[in-house]
Amino acid sequence: MFSRDIGIDLGTANVLIHVKGKGIVLNEPSVVAMDRTNGRVLEVGEEARRMVGRTPGNIEAIRPLKDGVIADFDVTEAMLKHFINKINVRGMFSKPRMLICCPTNITKVEQKAIKEAAEKSGGKKVYLEEEPKVAAIGAGMDIFQPSGNMVVDIGGGTTDVAVLSMGDIVTAQSIKMAGDKFDVEILNYVKREYKLLIGERTAEDIKVHVATVFPGARNESIDIRGRDMVSGLPRTITIKSEEIEKALREAVAVIVQAAKNVLERTPPELSADIIDRGVILTGGGALLHGIDQLLAEELRVPVFLADEPMHCVAKGTGIMLENIDKIEKRSFI
Numbered sequence: 001m002f003s004r005d006i007g008i009d010l011g012t013a014n015v016l017i018h019v020k021g022k023g024i025v026l027n028e029p030s031v032v033a034m035d036r037t038n039g040r041v042l043e044v045g046e047e048a049r050r051m052v053g054r055t056p057g058n059i060e061a062i063r064p065l066k067d068g069v070i071a072d073f074d075v076t077e078a079m080l081k082h083f084i085n086k087i088n089v090r091g092m093f094s095k096p097r098m099l100i101c102c103p104t105n106i107t108k109v110e111q112k113a114i115k116e117a118a119e120k121s122g123g124k125k126v127y128l129e130e131e132p133k134v135a136a137i138g139a140g141m142d143i144f145q146p147s148g149n150m151v152v153d154i155g156g157g158t159t160d161v162a163v164l165s166m167g168d169i170v171t172a173q174s175i176k177m178a179g180d181k182f183d184v185e186i187l188n189y190v191k192r193e194y195k196l197l198i199g200e201r202t203a204e205d206i207k208v209h210v211a212t213v214f215p216g217a218r219n220e221s222i223d224i225r226g227r228d229m230v231s232g233l234p235r236t237i238t239i240k241s242e243e244i245e246k247a248l249r250e251a252v253a254v255i256v257q258a259a260k261n262v263l264e265r266t267p268p269e270l271s272a273d274i275i276d277r278g279v280i281l282t283g284g285g286a287l288l289h290g291i292d293q294l295l296a297e298e299l300r301v302p303v304f305l306a307d308e309p310m311h312c313v314a315k316g317t318g319i320m321l322e323n324i325d326k327i328e329k330r331s332f333i
C-alpha cells in the first residue's frame with residue numbers, strides 16, 4: 001500500500017496537487033466565487049474562473065493569492081480545503097503529509113499562514129519548500145551535485161530566478177513580474193491604442209494566441225471584442241503579434257534584468273557550469289512565445305524550455321515526496 005503524501009503547487013494562477021504514487025490529480029485555477037452579501041463560497045477553481053469579469057453585483061470572483069503570496073487568508077483557506085476535499089484526503093487511510101511550494105521571498109507571517117491553512121485542511125504535517133528549487137527538480141535537473149544549475153520560473157504572479165548547487169539555492173531573485181502583469185500590459189495597450197476596454201480573459205487570450213517577445217518571431221493576428229470607450233458600444237478589432245511584442249517589451253526587460261543580476265552574483269565556477277548546461281525555463285509564463293530566444297540572446301547562454309513547464313513544480317513535489325523521510329530530518333521553514 002502506498003502512502004498518500006501530497007504535494008501542492010499553491011500558485012497565483014493555478015493550484016496543482018500531486019499525490020504520491022498517483023501523479024498530478026488536480027489542476028485548477030486559483031479562483032473563488034463568493035456571494036458578497038453573506039460571504040458564502042459559491043464556486044472554486046475552473047467554475048469560478050469562468051465567472052471572472054462576468055459576475056452580477058452580489059457575486060465576486062476572487063483570486064486569493066496575489067503576487068505569489070496570500071492576499072486573502074480566509075478565502076485561500078476555503079480554496080485549499082475545497083481542493084483537498086475534492087481529492088478526498090479525509091477518505092485516506094491516515095492524514096497525509098503535505099509539501100507545499102511557495103515563492104522565495106514570502107515573509108515568515110505568510111509562511112505561517114500557508115501552513116495553518118493546510119493543517120486546517122487535513123494535513124498531518126506540513127512542509128514548505130521554495131518554488132524555484134522544486135521547479136528545477138521537476139524539470140529534471142540534478143541539483144544535488146556540486147555544479148551550477150540555473151532555473152527561471154515564470155508563473156502568474158512572480159518570476160523566480162535561481163542558481164542552485166548541492167541541493168540549495170546559491171543566488172536568487174524573485175520579482176513580481178510574470179504572466180498576470182503581461183496581461184495588464186496588453187490590456188493597457190489596447191485601451192491606449194484603440195480606446196477599447198477588454199477583460200483579463202481576453203488579454204490572456206491575446207497573450208497565448210498571438211503574443212511574442214522576440215521581434216519578428218511570430219506573425220499571427222486575432223479578432224477581439226471589447227467596449228468602445230467613446231461610444232460605450234461593443235466593438236471588434238484585430239491585433240497582431242508585432243503590436244504585442246512592443247507592448248510587452250518593458251515587462252520582459254525586467255525579467256531579463258533579474259536573470260542578469262542573478263548571473264552577476266553567481267560564483268565563477270558555477271557560471272561556467274551554466275554556460276555548459278544552459279538555463280531551464282519553467283512555469284506557465286515560460287510558454288510566452290519567444291521568451292527562450294530572447295533570454296538566450298540577452299544572457300548569451302543556451303536556454304531550454306522544460307517539458308510541460310506548468311507541471312514542473314507539482315512534478316518536483318512528487319520527486320521530493322519520494323525522499324520525504326530524508327527531508328524530515330532537515331530543518332524546514
Ligand SMILES: Nc1ncnc2c1ncn2[C@@H]1O[C@H](COP(=O)(O)OP(=O)(O)OP(=O)(O)O)[C@@H](O)[C@H]1O
Nearest residue numbers: 011012013014155156157158179283284285287288
Ligand atoms: N501559452 C502560453 N503563453 C503565455 N503565457 C501562458 C501560456 N499558458 C499559460 N500562460 C500563463 O502562465 C501563467 C500561469 O503559470 P503557472 O500556473 O506556472 O503560475 P502559478 O504557479 O500559478 O504562479 P506563481 O508561480 O506566480 O504563484 C498565467 O499568467 C498564464 O496566462
